[in-house]
Amino acid sequence: MSSRVWIVTQLRDGELHPASREAIVAGRALAEALGTTADAVVMGSAVNEVAAGVASLGVSAVRVADRAELGDYVPGPYTETLLAGVADGGPEFLVFPHTYQSVDYMARVAHGWGAAVLSEVVSFAPDDEGLAWVRPILEGKLQARVRLRGEGPVVVSVQSGAFTPAEAAAETATIESQSGPAELVAERELLGIEDAGGDTVDLSAANMIVSVGRGIGGPDRMSLIEDLAAALGAEIGASRPVIDNGWLPRDRQIGSSGQTVAPKLYLAVGISGAIQHLVGMKGSGCTVAINKDPGAPIFNVSDYGIVGDLFEVVPAVTKALQESA
Numbered sequence: 001m002s003s004r005v006w007i008v009t010q011l012r013d014g015e016l017h018p019a020s021r022e023a024i025v026a027g028r029a030l031a032e033a034l035g036t037t038a039d040a041v042v043m044g045s046a047v048n049e050v051a052a053g054v055a056s057l058g059v060s061a062v063r064v065a066d067r068a069e070l071g072d073y074v075p076g077p078y079t080e081t082l083l084a085g086v087a088d089g090g091p092e093f094l095v096f097p098h099t100y101q102s103v104d105y106m107a108r109v110a111h112g113w114g115a116a117v118l119s120e121v122v123s124f125a126p127d128d129e130g131l132a133w134v135r136p137i138l139e140g141k142l143q144a145r146v147r148l149r150g151e152g153p154v155v156v157s158v159q160s161g162a163f164t165p166a167e168a169a170a171e172t173a174t175i176e177s178q179s180g181p182a183e184l185v186a187e188r189e190l191l192g193i194e195d196a197g198g199d200t201v202d203l204s205a206a207n208m209i210v211s212v213g214r215g216i217g218g219p220d221r222m223s224l225i226e227d228l229a230a231a232l233g234a235e236i237g238a239s240r241p242v243i244d245n246g247w248l249p250r251d252r253q254i255g256s257s258g259q260t261v262a263p264k265l266y267l268a269v270g271i272s273g274a275i276q277h278l279v280g281m282k283g284s285g286c287t288v289a290i291n292k293d294p295g296a297p298i299f300n301v302s303d304y305g306i307v308g309d310l311f312e313v314v315p316a317v318t319k320a321l322q323e324s325a
């Protein structure tokens with residue numbers, strides 16, 4: 001029997017993308033809330049081994065579309081395969097990990113399926129009127145609670161770091177072949193993938209990290225952070241916008257798409273505390289945040305918080321450290 005919830009897994013370099021494990025846990029919880037079961041979908045080429053691994057992650061069945069045309073991700077064949085699958089299998093929910101790949105084609109799937117879209121979900125809970133979903137809005141500054149209205153299928157993506165990754169379960173799911181269209185036409189050709197920067201700095205071993213966020217405002221002000229890190233004997237980390245803006249190299253990024261760290265001291269400077277950042281540093285021993293916004297979510301996970309302008313606070317802390325050395 002087909003489940004009402006299907007979890008659309010993603011592969012990277014022929015292996016299960018870590019965000020898929022989180023989507024599996026979210027999909028399983030959704031199925032439980034709906035009183036149904038969850039199946040996983042695996043799409044790719046030569047994916048027997050991955051499918052067997054997914055079968056041990058607590059899903060009811062694994063639906064496998066194993067075709068040469070699905071080897072390198074391109075949206076057309078993935079969309080068409082899923083649309084054929086849902087028409088055949090009749091789920092009500094497709095649950096994706098919220099990754100760049102999912103974002104690239106899930107709206108197309110939703111359009112073809114006539115489904116509502118709930119993206120970047122971080123939690124959901126049943127109440128008297130059904131399910132209430134929580135998703136960040138305005139770049140994570142607010143959390144919206146939303147309810148779906150009307151009937152029809154739903155496409156959900158779950159934010160990285162919001163659900164604990166699935167571990168191997170006691171039971172193994174059945175593996176089924178997922179039928180698809182006779183012909184799959186790729187409208188794009190993948191010419192290559194380039195690594196945007198290697199992990200040359202291993203921040204996971206650092207005892208102390210001074211981590212800098214967008215609040216620093218530009219690369220010309222980075223000496224403030226360097227001076228503070230030097231005074232403490234700490235490594236420098238960063239939130240993603242700092243990396244995306246080219247203010248620091250990519251191997252300094254901490255978070256769901258960067259490094260995971262657990263230093264004794266984590267000093268977050270001008271970082272708001274988005275969930276994708278928190279997932280990379282929540283294992284820190286002592287977290288200290290400096291932020292001018294008293295409502296910044298980083299303060300919720302901090303042992304000590306300084307509400308103030310980093311351009312005043314950081315030089316003062318550095319000076320105090322230098323004087324006490």
Ligand code: FAD
Binds near residue numbers: 099214216239269277
């Ligand atoms: P902002 O959210 O813009 O916050 C800047 C903060 O600085 C604000 O709180 C502000 O009050 C404060 N500030 C400004 N000026 C001052 C001042 N003068 N003094 C003191 N405080 C000041 N993010 C990551 O960090 N790591 C990841 O690995 C990561 N992966 C992601 C993966 C995906 C798929 C997606 C969708 C997003 C990811 N993000 C990641 C981005 C994440 O959602 C946030 O956008 C990001 O963490 C915000 O970075 P920030 O806190 O530096 O910037």
